[in-house]
Amino acid sequence: MGDQLIWATDRDGQIRLIAARTTELVAEAQSRHKSWPTATAALGRAMTAALLMGAMQKGEEKITLRILGDGPLGAIVAQSNAQGEVRGYVQNPTLDWPSRSPEKLDVGGAVGATGHLHVTRDLGLKESYTGSAPLVSGEIAEDLTHYFATSEQTPTAVALGVLLNEDGTVQAAGGYLLQLLPGVSEEKIEHLEKKIKELGPISYFFASGKDVASLLDPLLPEEDKKILAQKKPFFQCQCDRLRLETMLKSLGAQELAEMRKEQGGAEVVCHFCNEQYIFSVDELIALEKELE
Template sequence: MADYLVRALSEDGLIRLLAAVTTETVEEARRRHDTWPVATAALGRALTAAALLGANLKGRETLALRIAGGGPLGTITAETDGEGNLRGYVHHPHVDLPLNAQGKLDVGAAVGRQGQLVVIRDMGLKEPYVGSAPLVSGEIAEDLTRYLWTSEQTPSAVALGVLVAPEGRVQAAGGYLLQLMPATREEHREQLEENIRNLGAVSSAIDAGMSPEEMAARVLAGFAYRILDKQPLRFRCRCSRERVAGVLVSLGAEELRRMEEEDGGAEVTCEFCGERYHFTGAELAALREEAARPPDPPRED
């Protein structure tokens, strides 16, 4: 099943649901960054969370999710845009911890609980919107629920799951984000809570073949609703050789000369996707000339 997300809305407009399968996206991230199981689970949850939070982005608008809890994984970063492109990385991908008391990957201990979850929305305005909330558990779903309540005052339920196979590959990944408007009746809240309990672990449901539409049907059982649309999701980075060359030029002519003379070239690795870009000494010399060139004078009207 290719990765995608669906948006659903109750007929009365008081209940909003986003449901996604992200198995292929998370597996691509694991492959690119060579993450070990607990890092795979944490990064996969973050990527899925970014997809859900960014579901309403348009075009070149972007959303970045950063989680820093003081745990051995270090900072986790996930980004998305209005076209469903996802990318991300974890600072320390080779972390190995004992399973937790429930016999599962201990994401909370790996992420840590002494820090912040930060969301940065760039809508193309003068300044991006930045919101944050203290971490609750480091499990990411609970932390995101807390963020949505404290920063956006929206009662929400978030489920994120990544099932890692014994050999390390991603077997299933995805999640959902349920949001309620203030006018939602108490008996409807109770029904939704029961539906969520009946659904169980989202990663197990996806591993059994559950699609985003079926996930929505289970969470919204007993409610009249409609699927608004469907958004394909994929791992895709925005880096390119041209962008990396621009970064090198920004280092200045003297630094480029030093790299050319001492190293004979340069290799730059994108932290988001692991792609490597190699520049020969001759290419650095050309970039050095560009860096030394005076800027064009401003145009007169």
């Protein structure tokens, strides 16, 4: 069963559901960053959240989610767009952090409950918009629920989960955003609260073999629900040699010359995808000449 994202609404357009299975996506992030269990769970949750929020964008618009807690994991950054392309990294991917129990990783403790969550919307204009909210637990889903309530004034239920095998590989991952829009009745709200409790942890839901479409009936019970979009999410980084050449040239000819003489070239590693780019002495000389 492959990864999938579905965006749907109820009959009256009062409930918005964006849900995704992200098992393959999170597994690739883990492979690229060589991340340990707690870091994998935190990064997987953040990338899934960015994917769900990015689905609401248009064209080339991008969402960047930054979680800056005071825990030992350090910064967690995830970026997504309307096409379902996602990338992300965690500052300390090889953190060895004790679990709360054999079945529960302590993501909140590793992220830290003091700090902020920032959501930046790049609309392709000169300026981008950033909304922020304090962290409440470091569990990411709870922090996002608080962000939507305080920064965007939109009641939102957020579920994010990453389930790992005993060997630390990714067994299942996914999540959903369930947003209540103006006019929703108390009866519907009570029904949704009951169904959310019945669903349980979203990672176990997907680990049981169910697909994303299986979330539509319990959370959008009307027969004439509307599916607005379906797509396959995937890990995609925008880094390439040309962009990194531009970055190197921004250092200036003198620093490039010093790098060439002291290091015999340059090695640049992309934070988001961990891809390594090597620039030889001749390539640095060519960049220096361009600057001159």
